[in-house]
Amino acid sequence: MDRRISDHAEILVDWSARVERGDNVVLSVADGAHDLAVAVAEALGERGANVVATYDSAELSRAYLRGHDDDFEENPAHELALLENADVYLRLGGGRNTAASVDVPSDRRQAYRRSRTALREARMDTDWVSTVHPTRSLAQQAGMSIEAYRKFVYTAVLRDWESLADQMATLKTIFDEGSEVHIEKDDTDLWLDITDRTAVNSAASVDYDSHNLPSGEVFTAPADAEGTVLFDMPMTVDGMRLRDVQLSFENGEVVDFAATQGESVIRAILETDAGAKRLGELGVGMNRGIDRITDNILFDEKMGETIHLAVGRAYDACLPNGEMGNHSAVHTDLITDMSTESVLSVDGEIIQRNGTFRWEPGFET
Amino acid sequence: MDRRISDHAEILVDWSARVERGDNVVLSVADGAHDLAVAVAEALGERGANVVATYDSAELSRAYLRGHDDDFEENPAHELALLENADVYLRLGGGRNTAASVDVPSDRRQAYRRSRTALREARMDTDWVSTVHPTRSLAQQAGMSIEAYRKFVYTAVLRDWESLADQMATLKTIFDEGSEVHIEKDDTDLWLDITDRTAVNSAASVDYDSHNLPSGEVFTAPADAEGTVLFDMPMTVDGMRLRDVQLSFENGEVVDFAATQGESVIRAILETDAGAKRLGELGVGMNRGIDRITDNILFDEKMGETIHLAVGRAYDACLPNGEMGNHSAVHTDLITDMSTESVLSVDGEIIQRNGTFRWEPGFET
Structure with missing residues (x-):
């Protein structure tokens, strides 16, 4: 064998x-x-x-x-x-x-x-x-x-999951303590409110509330969203190809959308119910063992140097006690490339630039 | 498909x-x-x-x-x-x-x-x-x-199981009402006592207490055995090949045995426990869709124009209420060809000669 x-x-x-x-x-x-x-x-x-x-x-x-x-x-x-x-x-x-x-x-x-x-x-x-x-x-x-x-x-x-869990713990702490996330790149200028939300260090182990192998992402549940985001990583949803989906948010709700392929799929998803127009997840892919997309969400969303957002249902683990998160029958992940010409900041501090985290070698301040 | x-x-x-x-x-x-x-x-x-x-x-x-x-x-x-x-x-x-x-x-x-x-x-x-x-x-x-x-x-x-069940019912009645079974062929002269035992019409349906598909046999549990029987159909038991096993019975118990191949396997089976030297089953194969042995007991024992006997455990369904049948950790079936030069009788009446039952065309009285 x-x-x-x-x-x-x-x-x-x-x-x-x-x-x-x-x-x-x-x-x-x-x-x-x-x-x-x-x-x-x-x-x-x-x-x-x-x-x-x-x-x-x-x-x-x-x-x-x-x-x-x-x-x-x-x-x-x-x-x-x-x-x-x-x-x-x-x-x-x-x-x-x-x-x-x-x-x-x-x-x-x-x-x-x-x-x-x-x-x-x-x-x-x-x-x-x-x-x-x-x-x-x-x-x-x-x-x-x-x-x-x-x-x-x-x-x-086949990764050193313990060591990846340690790295991811750094980002989890930043998200747990932070309030305002800002994502900037071409055609993207998005603000997310994560005040009082708890991030999950998804290290591919039930001991981390993580149930996928591979995993390798830190995710939380945004409470609010403002601005525009382009998802430039293609994917297949319900058997249909999606390319370059763009979503615009006002007061946390999608007010405009477009796609170069699969626009009807996006429309159907957003129209499922009220919660389908709001974000349920902000996730940061940190598995550098995944260096390409393979049209399989189990892998794609954990790819290093990417960020994914999901419209629809939020995970309870991310929510303050007693607070209902976004509720919906759908949870559809969409992915954007952060490896070039991009910045992720929390409360005004740059956390990742062009795919490199600030605690990694080669980070440009 | x-x-x-x-x-x-x-x-x-x-x-x-x-x-x-x-x-x-x-x-x-x-x-x-x-x-x-x-x-x-x-x-x-x-x-x-x-x-x-x-x-x-x-x-x-x-x-x-x-x-x-x-x-x-x-x-x-x-x-x-x-x-x-x-x-x-x-x-x-x-x-x-x-x-x-x-x-x-x-x-x-x-x-x-x-x-x-x-x-x-x-x-x-x-x-x-x-x-x-x-x-x-x-x-x-x-x-x-x-x-x-x-x-x-x-x-x-893929048989007409209802029609086969009807034919098998005839033999079941003969066994249920009969006392003394006699099997005669080359190197075989065996008497079995089946007084008060109940035969199973094994018609491949839970409604007949039959749990194999295919099935097609009528079986009962002999109380006593006297004489000698040759099992001339080869088979594999515990991964070992058996050929021409011969067993001799006195007062229901094996007193002598031989085989041209696999004698050590037979010895090991007979020595398992006290019940392993006594018969647990007399079965008559009646599935004429099975016309050759394929080294798979699920099929071989149901082959038309054969009889099988098992040393070891008896089926409860064959026993009078309250009577314990033969008890053993083993149940090993051995098969003998009845298609030529052979006679099966119950209480002195010939039931099958050279593979043909007395209710079938071509039966020679």
Whole structure:
């Protein structure tokens, strides 16, 4: 076995999920993630954990959903019992065709999702972590050979997470203590209010309230926004390509938008509900192992020298006690490149210029 | 999709497991059974059942067991909760390498099995059915091309089960009412006492107490045995080849044995415990869709014009109320060809001669 696969498994089990002897683990295996699943199973055996492996196949889901008549039973008892008795949920993504279930009617998919609220909550109550095995299908989506894509994924995943967590702690402190964030670059002049909000040091471990591997971002929930921002990193949302989305905010709400591609997708998202026009997240990508976009949000939003903002739902972890954050059915991340001709400041102090943080070598004051 | 796969799925869901709307189904998918799983998922969606798909991979099990230290937790709560809340358990066998886990130490495998008694009982309390998807690995084990093997499997599975159940009912009545079974052929002269025992009409449906697809056998539990029997159908037991096993019985117990190949395996089985020297099963294969042995007991023992006897554990369903049947940790089936120069009689009446039953055309009185 490729040594990198077992290294990936060890980081997932030990650093990310903190699995201990006797933990009841649900191991969700995508239909292309077999090799990673074998390595994770070995690590779980070594830790003395108890494993139920579930099979996560988009082709199975598609067949089931297309066969069904929409009248889904709420939170089936056997699945709920499995999740409520689980301590850890490890999701190994990596399918064999990212388009495998595009022909499931979206109202059926939504009815199914609505019928599973308690299941989702039970899963979120575990120490859950989501990661991916590099498959040919994901390599194709990224426009890369499988060899190059594997190298990309393992460079992003096999990091010194403890050291990255320390660096990210510096930015978290700045955000926690700061009030006014300013982002400046070409076609971008945006002010965000983060007073009293708490940033998350997302270091790919449940001990940091971080549930993705790889991770490597510091994020918080802005309370207000003023100005304009250009998202110049292309991405795919709901199967549609988005390019150069531009949003203008007044009093925290989007008042104007444009895009060179996919404008109708942006319109549909912004019109979902009242909260969809407000920001739910400001995130700063700090994983320098991710040096290109691969059309996979799990990786793209953590890319070093980028910032992402999400319209829609805010994370509770970022909000002051008792305060409701922005509420919405959507949470759509959009990414802007900060590597050149750009400045990130907090309360008038420059934190990052042209992708370099002020505590890094080469920072120009 | 191959139409035979969806036909297989429909028989499994409707005839075998009798799935109904709202049933909580656990769908156990072997790592080579993806295509059958997709077809079963569609059928389950159409019936309005609720599905949890689990991943059954010998490579995963091997890795987990080899990683573990033998000190297994008894019946982990999350897996037990899943099974105790399930109505139906469908096992789709069909791996990619029948030797995938041969290098797991057998004491570890046994320790693992012993730690899972309640899980096994919970599974047996559901309407469970075991079937297989034809994989290249199973074709190889059978010494067949994949195309020929697929044809073989679907000929065995896609039958008119209702009509076969009717034919098998005739033999069940004879066994239920009979006392003394006599099997005669070359090197075989065996008397079995089946007084007061109840035969099972194993018609591949939970409604017939039958949990294999394909099935097609009538079996009962002999109380006593006298004489000698030659098992001339070769088979693999515990990874070792057996040929021409001969057993001699006195007062129901094996007093002599021989084999042209694998004698040490037979010795080990017979020496397991006291019950291992006595018969637990007399079965008559009646699935004429199975016309050759393929080194897979799920198929071999149901082959038309064969009889199998098992040393070891008897099935409770065959025993009079309150009577303990033969008890043993083993249940090893051995098969003898009845297609030529052979006679099966019950209480002096010939039931089958040279493979033809007395109610079939061509029977010679």
